[in-house]
Amino acid sequence: MGLKDVLGTKLLIADGAMGTMLYQYGIDRSQEELNLSHPEAILAIHQAYIEAGADIIQTNTYGANYLKLARYGLEEQVQRINAAAVAIARQAAEGSETYVIGTIGGIRGAIDAKINEPSMTDIVRGFKEQLYSLLLAQVDGLLLETYYDLEELKTVLAIAREATDLPIMTNVTLHEVGYLQNGQSLASALGELADLGADVVGINCHLGPHFVAKSFQSVPILDKVVLSAFPNASFPALEDGKIVYENAADYFKGFGELFRQEGIGVIGGCCGTTPEHIAAYRKGLKDIQLINNKNVIPLAEVALKRNSQRQHPRLIDKLQKNYTVIVELAPPRTLDTTSFFKGAERLKEVGVDAITLSDNSLASARVSNLALAAILKYEYDLQPLVHLTTRDHNLIGLNSQIMGLHKLGIHDVLAVTGDPAKVGDFPGASSVYDINSFELIKLFKKFNEGMSYTGKNMGEKADFQVGSALNLNIPRLERAGRLLKKKQQAGADFFITQPIFDGDKVETLKEVMKASEISIPVFIGVIPLVSSRNAEFLHNEVPGIVLTDETRRRMKEAEIRGNEAEVGIEIAKELIDRICREFTGIYLMTPFMKYELTAELTAYVKEKNKQQQQAQ
Structure with missing residues (x-):
């Protein structure tokens, strides 16, 4: 049976983090390039997740697109790196009933904060190249994950849906329980993704299992769409310059069943999770049958009101x-x-x-x-x-x-x-x-x-x-x-x-x-200006201030x-x-706290107001 036939019939367990397992190779290199230089390491990680009970494994292709590979001078290796990743995952899954899905990560970060963030045109161009590379390599499905920007995810989902009938999984990333960074509720966002043709909709990254579970309390079970949860192991800590995740794998044992009770049909892990976390999911499950009904707890609707108390008129x-x-x-x-x-x-x-x-x-x-x-x-x-x-x-x-x-x-x-x-x-x-x-x-x-x-x-x-x-x-x-x-x-x-x-x-x-x-x-x-020396200092040493030659001459003569x-x-x-x-x-601007100078100039401007009012 294909992945599309299985989705929604029982709970499926996906793998956990790839990057966490590859941390030993350093953080200043492309982890996707390891598909070419260290295929044995990637193969071993896939095999470890399959042995832990994963029904689905992800290709090591999260950042295998033109834009991200260009940081390492690998932008011409997109097709080769993606093809190698699929081949390695296929080798690991051989002889098992494990499905291989091609992973494509989001580009736009939190709040679009970075100055040189790529345009949507560049994102789409890079996405298409990676998408077709994965499809040509014959994956069982696609996973679009770690999307902070819903518009980016909706854009690339539409492209992927038009290109293939394979199942497509889409995961948004939250900062706050139940809300995307644009303020939209999780339930609303997942509904939009379902309408655009996603087969699986859910959350991955940033939040640990506790807050991911709380986020799903407000999400109803959706028709013809499966919910997914891929939490981080915990909030990260920094030790000796390295990011570490401190939760013991056994902590995940209770969350497999908790996620199932929230109507989730695919569970996996993100940053900090290991094969031990995935094995803990499997051990903690009471059943793999999906539930059809749940109690939805609405997100608190807090009245937004403007603070109307002001002591002064607004400047504008x-x-x-x-x-x-x-x-x-x-x-x-x-x-x-x-x-x-x-x-x-x-x-x-x-x-x-x-x-x-x-x-x-x-x-x-x-x-x-x-x-x-x-x-x-x-x-x-x-x-x-x-x-x-x-x-x-x-x-x-x-x-x-x-x-x-x-x-x-x-x-x-x-x-x-x-x-x-x-x-x-x-x-x-x-x-x-x-x-x-x-x-x-x-x-x-x-x-x-x-x-x-x-x-x-x-x-x-x-x-x-x-x-x-x-x-x-x-x-x-x-x-x-x-x-x-x-x-x-x-x-x-x-x-x-x-x-x-x-x-x-x-x-x-x-x-x-x-x-x-x-x-x-x-x-x-x-x-x-308070002196000729002050004028020369401002002109010659303070960035952004330029005095005219005439001004400097007048101040020089005044000095004399x-x-x-x-x-x-x-x-x-x-x-x-x-x-x-x-x-x-x-x-x-008040020079050297000589406020009498700016007080005199303020009074000069206020006199102009009086004269203007009298003239009217």
């Missing part, structure tokens, strides 16, 4: 009505915050619209901007705008920070990459960069939908307005339209620019935004006359005048 709302000023006060490098809060009080007196707080600017450790923001909001009644860098926080930390911002009622943020750690004052510190600034914007927006990075229902919808950094001092600013469009499409609600010293940049930016159909508001940066601060304010006011002709957002 202000920008639509008046000239709006945000002022950056750098968090202190020491625990003495006296000057910082004096500056905040002074800026409040002159009517600043928000205080922006950098996240360890120039990669130097400073007092937590989240802590300062909370104090400004609740003790000084000032609106904070908090910067969040991808440099200092991994994905766990970013999610935690975003949740903290939401619960503090701080909803205006700037998503930035951050200066590299090596420019800071902590030798040996490393930059994280789990995601880039575009993906951080998307992450904030995901929280606005009530979902975390992993797709978990957060119980509330956040209400973040997210800014994106913009450098106007780049060569050929007139060509920046594509970058602006990309940031707007990522979800940016406003731009904050580096300080400018060339007023012509304002008109150029306006033209670029109009040509590129950019509609979101902009805060244009201005920093008052002894009125540098006055000329610095004069230049800043001239720039503000140019900005206010085209935009309503001003972003002032």
Whole structure:
């Protein structure tokens, strides 16, 4: 009988991890290439799983596609590696009733976070090449596994279904119990895969057996489709630089029967599982007959509600009505915050619209901007705008920070990459960069939908307005339209620019935004110069800041006359005048905590508002 004839008539046990068993060969090489260089090792693993009681074994082809093999210079060996894998599995299964299925792994990772992730066109091209290689080698079926991205899985499933009548097994991968990372329920996703022609639908990887079983509690038994479960052995741990899975194989003994009671018809293992785990499944089963009815426990439906409590009008709302000023006060490098809060009080007196707080600017450790923001909001009644860098926080930390911002009622943020750690004052510190600034914007927006990075229902919808950094001092600013469009499409609600010293940049930016159909508001940066030396330092040593020759000349002459601060304010006011002709957002940076300078410029802008209102 063929695999298609057997599916759904009894519970089938599949094998466990191949990669775990091949760990001894190193993690810096293609494990699929071992089909050619170490076929005896692959054969022995298959045989061990068959002896443990596996009815189904997978070919060692999870990453045997063009895109993944190209990492090792093996992109021209796709057909050869896949054919060898099937031949080895066939040799192992000879004389038994074991079925051989060709495995194809997902490409897109969690949340599409990687910068150089391939396009769907490239994914499809690579998938087809591997698919036809496996079909030509005559597998008994196909297994599409470890798909975080449901759209990718649906796309390749449709291609495979059109190409063959062989049974196709499809496994999604979850971060959270019962939910995909896009927030869709597992039951809904598996239903879609069934409708597209999958013969087996289920879960593999990331979660251990406990949470896989809990996920299936919300999944009904589906007509004409078999459910599958391929859990990891456990959550992984790191020991001496190596990933290990600590659960003893006997732990799996109870889960074979538990999975059967959830209506699952194919059970196997993923990362960390061994032949001992598969043997434990077999020992723990009370029966191999499939059940037809089960109690479905609905996923908790938590009402998502917006946090409507705000103490301040939103910045974007202000920008639509008046000239709006945000002022950056750098968090202190020491625990003495006296000057910082004096500056905040002074800026409040002159009517600043928000205080922006950098996240360890120039990669130097400073007092937590989240802590300062909370104090400004609740003790000084000032609106904070908090910067969040991808440099200092991994994905766990970013999610935690975003949740903290939401619960503090701080909803205006700037998503930035951050200066590299090596420019800071902590030798040996490393930059994280789990995601880039575009993906951080998307992450904030995901929280606005009530979902975390992993797709978990957060119980509330956040209400973040997210800014994106913009450098106007780049060569050929007139060509920046594509970058602006990309940031707007990522979800940016406003731009904050580096300080400018060339007023012509304002008109150029306006033209670029109009040509590129950019509609979101902009805060244009201005920093008052305090001396000629300060001007030369900014121009020559600070990335992203460029002074005009005219500005540097004026500051040099002011140094000779002894009125540098006055000329610095004069230049800043001239720039503000140019900005206010085209935009309503001003972003002032406070040099060396000289907050009286930014207070004077804030008052200058507020006077413009009064004059405008009187004129109307």
